[in-house]
Amino acid sequence: MAEKTDAQVVIxxxxxxxxxxxxxxxxxxxxxxxxxxxxxLNADSEFxxxxxxxxxxxxxxxxxxxxFKAISKNEELQSIIDKKENDLYDIKHELVAAxxxxxxxGKKKKGSDA
Amino acid sequence: MAEKTDAQVVIxxxxxxxxxxxxxxxxxxxxxxxxxxxxxLNADSEFxxxxxxxxxxxxxxxxxxxxFKAISKNEELQSIIDKKENDLYDIKHELVAAxxxxxxxGKKKKGSDA
Numbered sequence: 001m002a003e004k005t006d007a008q009v010v011i012x013x014x015x016x017x018x019x020x021x022x023x024x025x026x027x028x029x030x031x032x033x034x035x036x037x038x039x040x041l042n043a044d045s046e047f048x049x050x051x052x053x054x055x056x057x058x059x060x061x062x063x064x065x066x067x068f069k070a071i072s073k074n075e076e077l078q079s080i081i082d083k084k085e086n087d088l089y090d091i092k093h094e095l096v097a098a099x100x101x102x103x104x105x106g107k108k109k110k111g112s113d114a
Numbered sequence: 115m116a117e118k119t120d121a122q123v124v125i126x127x128x129x130x131x132x133x134x135x136x137x138x139x140x141x142x143x144x145x146x147x148x149x150x151x152x153x154x155l156n157a158d159s160e161f162x163x164x165x166x167x168x169x170x171x172x173x174x175x176x177x178x179x180x181x182f183k184a185i186s187k188n189e190e191l192q193s194i195i196d197k198k199e200n201d202l203y204d205i206k207h208e209l210v211a212a213x214x215x216x217x218x219x220g221k222k223k224k225g226s227d228a
Contacts, residue, residue: 011171018175030178056170057125061132063177064144070184077191084198091205098212105219 012038037062126152151176 007024008017009031018027041047041058050058121138122131123145132141155161155172164172 011174014167016168016171022179026182030175030182033182034174034178053128054130057130060125060148060173060177061144063174063181064148065136067177067181067184068140068144068147070181070188074184074187074191077188077195081191081194081198084195084202088198088202088205091202091209095205095209095212098209098216102212102216102219105216105223109219109223 011035034059034063037066125149148173148177151180 004019004021005024005027006017006019007027008015009027010016011031011034020027022030037059041055041062047055047058118133118135119138119141120131120133121141122129123141124130125145125148134141136144151173155169155176161169161172
C-alpha cells in the first residue's frame with residue numbers, strides 16, 4: 001500500500017499541510033494550478049470587490065470549467081480513436097483480400113507453369 | 115456574438131445568479147457537478163469540523179484532482195491515437211505493396227497469355 005505523504009503547499013498566499021496518498025510533486029502541481037486560477041481571477045480588479053463566498057464560487061466554477069473542457073476533449077479524442085479503429089478494420093480487410101488474390105494468382109501461375 | 119445568459123444555480127445550498135456566455139444548461143451541469151463534490155466531502159463527518167478556509171481548499175483540491183485526472187486521460191487517449199496512426203501508416207504501406215505485386219502479377223499473366 002502507498003505511504004501517506006505530508007506536503008506543505010501555499011495556496012492563495014496561505015500555507016497548508018496536506019496529507020494524502022498522492023505524491024508531494026503531484027500536490028505541488030495541483031497547488032500551482034489552483035494559484036494560477038486565483039491569479040487569473042485577481043487580474044480582474046472587480047473580483048476583489050465581490051463577497052468572499054462569491055469569490056470562492058467563481059474559483060470553483062473556473063476549475064470545474066477546465067474539468068468540463070478536459071472531459072469534452074476526452075470525448076472528442078475517444079471518437080477519433082473509434083474512427084481510426086474503423087479505418088484500421090476496413091484497411092485490414094482490404095489487405096487480406098489483396099493477399100488472398102495474390103495467393104490465388106501465385107497458384108494459377110504454378111498451375112500454368114506445370 | 116453569443117448572448118449573455120443569466121442562470122440561477124444553487125451551489126452548496128445557496129442560490130447564485132451567474133451571468134456569462136455559457137448556456138444555462140451548461141451552468142446547471144457545472145453546478146450539479148460542484149454540488150456532487152460538496153456532497154462527497156460532507157459524507158465524511160470530519161469535514162464539517164474543519165475551518166471554513168480548509169473546507170474551501172479541499173473542495174478546490176477535489177475539483178482540481180478531477181481536472182488533472184481528465185488531463186492525464188487526455189494524454190493517454192492521445193498516445194492511443196498516435197499508436198493507431200502508426201499502425202494505419204504501416205498497414206497502408208503493406209496494402210500498397212500487395213496491390214503493386216498484384217498489378218505486376220496481372221501484367222506477367224497478360225504477357226504469358228499473349
